[in-house]
Amino acid sequence: MSLSRTRVTLASGVLLGTLAATAAWAQWFTSGRTTAISQAESISFSVDAVTITGPPLRPGGAGGLRIRLTNHKPFAVRVVMVLADGPVTVDAAHPGCVRTGVSLVSPIYTSWLLAPRQTKEFATSNKVRMTNGSDNGCQGAMFHVPLRATATTA
Amino acid sequence: MTAAPRRRARSRVAAVAAVTAATATAAATGTAFGAWTTPAGGGSGTAAAGTLGTPPTVTATAQPGRAVRVTWTAVTPAPGGYRVERRRSNGDWEAAGPGCASPGAASATCTDAAVPPGQWFYRVAARQGAWLGTPAATTAPVAVNGAPANQAGEAADDGAGRHPTPSTPTPATTPVTAPVTTPGATPAPTATAPPEPTPPPSAPPS
Numbered sequence: 001m002s003l004s005r006t007r008v009t010l011a012s013g014v015l016l017g018t019l020a021a022t023a024a025w026a027q028w029f030t031s032g033r034t035t036a037i038s039q040a041e042s043i044s045f046s047v048d049a050v051t052i053t054g055p056p057l058r059p060g061g062a063g064g065l066r067i068r069l070t071n072h073k074p075f076a077v078r079v080v081m082v083l084a085d086g087p088v089t090v091d092a093a094h095p096g097c098v099r100t101g102v103s104l105v106s107p108i109y110t111s112w113l114l115a116p117r118q119t120k121e122f123a124t125s126n127k128v129r130m131t132n133g134s135d136n137g138c139q140g141a142m143f144h145v146p147l148r149a150t151a152t153t154a
Numbered sequence: 155m156t157a158a159p160r161r162r163a164r165s166r167v168a169a170v171a172a173v174t175a176a177t178a179t180a181a182a183t184g185t186a187f188g189a190w191t192t193p194a195g196g197g198s199g200t201a202a203a204g205t206l207g208t209p210p211t212v213t214a215t216a217q218p219g220r221a222v223r224v225t226w227t228a229v230t231p232a233p234g235g236y237r238v239e240r241r242r243s244n245g246d247w248e249a250a251g252p253g254c255a256s257p258g259a260a261s262a263t264c265t266d267a268a269v270p271p272g273q274w275f276y277r278v279a280a281r282q283g284a285w286l287g288t289p290a291a292t293t294a295p296v297a298v299n300g301a302p303a304n305q306a307g308e309a310a311d312d313g314a315g316r317h318p319t320p321s322t323p324t325p326a327t328t329p330v331t332a333p334v335t336t337p338g339a340t341p342a343p344t345a346t347a348p349p350e351p352t353p354p355p356s357a358p359p360s
Contacts, residue, residue: 046195047197055204055231056204058206058283059285065199102201132283134284138285139206139287140202143203144199144200145198150195
């Protein structure tokens with residue numbers, strides 16, 4: 001009986017140790033950090049505002065992107081990518097603007113660090129482009145550029 | 155230890171091992187920490203498109219050899235280039251000849267060569283890609299090779315280069331705008347007027 005309990009305890013201990021080591025390795029492998037984050041502490045951040053910077057778009061031209069982000073969690077996160085999140089659309093006042101020629105360079109790889117519960121603005125240039133194929137009816141139009149950002153634990 | 159407790163002990167060990175192995179595998183593949191990376195942030199921005207400017211001034215001047223020199227004021231900000239068009243009094247706008255086919259961004263003048271005889275109006279618009287700006291105001295008429303330089307002459311222009319002379323050779327009266335006549339050309343009607351390809355029956359002998 002005593003021998004059996006000892007074996008059970010030993011086996012459990014070895015296996016638990018293996019688990020802990022494997023989990024730690026897995027976390028390091030995924031995030032490059034050793035700080036543990038449980039499932040309950042999932043990342044939560046929001047894109048508060050997006051501004052297309054620079055002069056108005058013209059065929060062959062490009063504009064910058066300014067994004068304000070908020071990290072809602074008590075640990076730092078790093079925004080690693082910004083992606084187009086659907087087609088660019090044009091305002092209703094320009095029905096002749098069928099081929100907008102406008103697109104977001106996607107993906108945009110970033111390394112923007114957000115401290116715990118921080119709101120911060122980031123900027124990147126020449127990421128919204130207009131091709132020479134933009135319809136003549138697009139002059140003076142307003143374009144809606146949807147995007148999303150992906151973050152990881154810092 | 156009897157056989158029954160021993161079996162229970164072995165079962166416990168096996169159960170612990172199975173659970174532990176499964177958990178370890180999940181951790182190793184990262185699925186247990188799937189919240190580390192998230193596509194949580196979404197938003198959108200608004201981008202405004204610009205417009206192409208209009209050249210403030212455009213002038214057209216007749217040149218020797220049935221040519222017309224077109225000059226305009228550059229647009230700011232600079233477009234990709236310009237489009238130069240011409241038309242007869244009652245005709246439709248058409249692209250100017252090779253000399254003015256596609257002036258570049260730095261251009262502010264061009265010479266439309268081998269212009270068919272007649273009276274011509276010019277206009278210039280900025281272009282960029284498929285965009286074309288609002289053209290500048292039309293120039294005053296330019297008479298090439300002795301075309302009529304008065305209203306009567308303009309009205310008689312059939313849009314195909316034929317310029318029948320007035321039945322009564324009266325002097326030009328009240329021109330709409332100051333015409334420019336190609337140097338060396340003689341105002342119609344005269345014997346030196348350019349040959350008419352198909353003169354209308356009503357045209358009097360010159």
